[in-house]
Amino acid sequence: MKIKFFALFTGCILFLGALKTSAQKPDMFIANGKDINIEKFNNKILYLMDSIGIPGASLSIIENNKIVYSHTYGYKNFNDKVVADSNTIFEACSLSKTYLVYVTYILREKGLIDLNKPMYQYLEDSRLAHDPRYRLITPLMILQHTSGIENWQEDNNKDVLEIIEEPGKKFNYSGEGFEYLAKVISKILNEPYESYVKRIVLDPLNLKYTLLKFDSVDKNPDFSYGHNLFGKRNEKWISAVPSPASSIHTTSTEYAKFLISFFDKTRLSERSVTDMLTTKERLYNEPGADYYIANGLFTIKNTDDQLVNFSGSNTGFKADMLYSVKNKRGYILLTNSELGIMLSPEINKISTQLPAHVWFNNVEFKNLAFLNSLSIAYRKSDKDQFLKEIGRIVKDTPSFDPEDFEYFVSRLMRSDKATAESVAEVLYKHNEKWPYMLYILGMSEYQTHHNYAKALDYLKTARNLKFTSGNIDTHIASCEKELLTAKK
Known part of the structure; x- marks a missing residue:
């Protein structure tokens, strides 16, 4: 059954966010020197959430290194219409990495870690020892995402953790690199990751709702489920062990407190902040603005300001933060939707007004806008109309x-295998050498229709066109086995 278009939130959701003001009228907050009417602001956010199909969001606004407004919108579980509140935790996704960045610079200030010392000299990694280049990798390279380590082991050869770029030479985003760095710090401190992050970050900042892992629904009842492109709830990610690259759960208010502590000079020195924001490689640019990976964070350099940025994606979640070092202003957005980050440009436009066009114009936002158009067409149309729309989009774009x-x-x-198969058929007719669509059609014939001969034809053609994902060799072997069995 298709997900119905989200009912307009404005009239049916209580304003449950934690409202923080500082000597301001209760119906206003100040951002960029302007009074922001809270009711109009919230109505705009709720309208956008409804239009895009975002079930829930946690948002905090920073002005002059103070949290001037925090609010939680919508549902933590859209399927059952369970409303989120100010203490509902969302997956921070890759913003989890910033906690390790913070710890690393605090340890460097204490002389406990050398950012330019090869990591293996602190702790060898058996998964990387097959490649001698791993002995070149330093903590600084991990922070810069220039270690050369692939993002996740399963991305290429799932049996081997690979170094896919020369260490120190080129940006290559790596979650595995942060997993390794966390273990190195555990070795240095003789202390588990959960213990040292709690001691160094969570306890001093009184981040009592922030979790380094989510290991029990019963133990942590006020949490948000993730939701896919179509608003359908995903199963909750349960993990007995933390992933320093991605498993932290928090609220926007608590992350805002954490972000402020990077730059208010109460815990990190000016030298650490300067070094952290020193750029390594320009990733893309527009007139008047350049987007870089720096020594721990992403940063935007404009004519008269430097912005800090970090975003992330987990299954069913999107997170984004943007902060002006000069103006001490920014926002933190945590959402339980794969489309959630589409709120960011409008949040910035109607509140913080930071010069971040180089970020909002990048390919991720363009891709999400395209996916959103497909999602809306799917939710609003019957199957035949939707397939016609897919055909039109392919023809006109x-x-x-x-x-x-x-x-x-x-x-x-x-969530809807029959429609997915039909979409693959439309796209296959557009391009009969599209490996992925051949694979989808092959798997549909194999798993749904049990037409093993047809499945084998699709899958072999996909493999011949260099499609190697999805255990295609295993599926081909299974089809061949089924055909042999049928002949006996």
């Missing part, structure tokens, strides 16, 4: 990114 359609179909396969 010759420059579309094939990976956007592949991502969309992969998500649709989890």
Whole structure:
């Protein structure tokens, strides 16, 4: 059954966010020197959430290094219409990495870690020892995402953790690198990750709702579920062990407190902040602005300001933060939707007004806008109308990114396999040498229709076109086995 278009939140959701004001009228907060009417602001956010299909969000606004407004919108569980509140925790996604960045610089100030010392000299990593280049990797390279380590082991050869770029030479985002750095710090301190992050970060800042892992629904009842492109609730990620790269759960208010502590000079020295924001590699640019990876954070350099940025994606969640070092102003956005970060440009426009066009114009936002258009068409149309719309988009948008359609179909396969198969058929007719669509059609014939001969034809063609994901060799072998069994 299709997810119905979200009912307009404005008239049905209580304003449950934790409202923080500082000598201001209760119906206003100040951002960028302007009075922001809270009711109008919230109505705008709720309208956007409804239009896009975002179930829930936690938002905090920083002005002059103070949290001037925090609010939690919508639902933590859209399927059951369970409303989120100010203490509802969301997955921080890759913003989790910033806690390790913070710890690393505090330890450097104490002389406990050398950012330029090869990591293996602190702790060897058996998963990387097969490649001698791993002995070149330093903590600084991890912070810069220039270690060369692949993002996650399963990205390429799932049996081997690979170094895919020369260490120190080129930006290559790596979650595995942060996992390794966390273990190095554990070795240095002789203390588990959970213990030292709690001691160094959570306890001093009184972050009592922030969790380094989510290991029990019963133990942590006020949490948000993630939701896919179509508003369908995902199963909750339960993990017995933390992932320093991605597993932290928090509220926007608590993350805002943490972010302020990076720059208010109460815990990190000016030298640490300067070094942390020293740029390593320019990733993209527009007139008047450049987007860089720096020594721990992403940063935007404008003519008269430097902005700090970090965003992240977990299954069913998006997170984003933006902060002006000069103006001490920014926002933190945590959402329980794969489309959630689409709120960021409008939040900035109607509140913080930071010069971040180089961030908002990048390919991620363009891809999400395209996915959102597909999602809206799916939710609003019947199947025949939707398939016609897919055909029209393919015909009228010759420059579309094939990976956007592949991502969309992969998500649709989890909730509506019949429609996903039909979309793959439309796209296959557009391009009969599209490996991913051949794979989807092959898996549909194999798993749903049990037409093993047809499945084998699709899957072999996909493999011949260099499609290697999804255990395709295993599926081909299974089809061949089924055909042999049928002959006996």
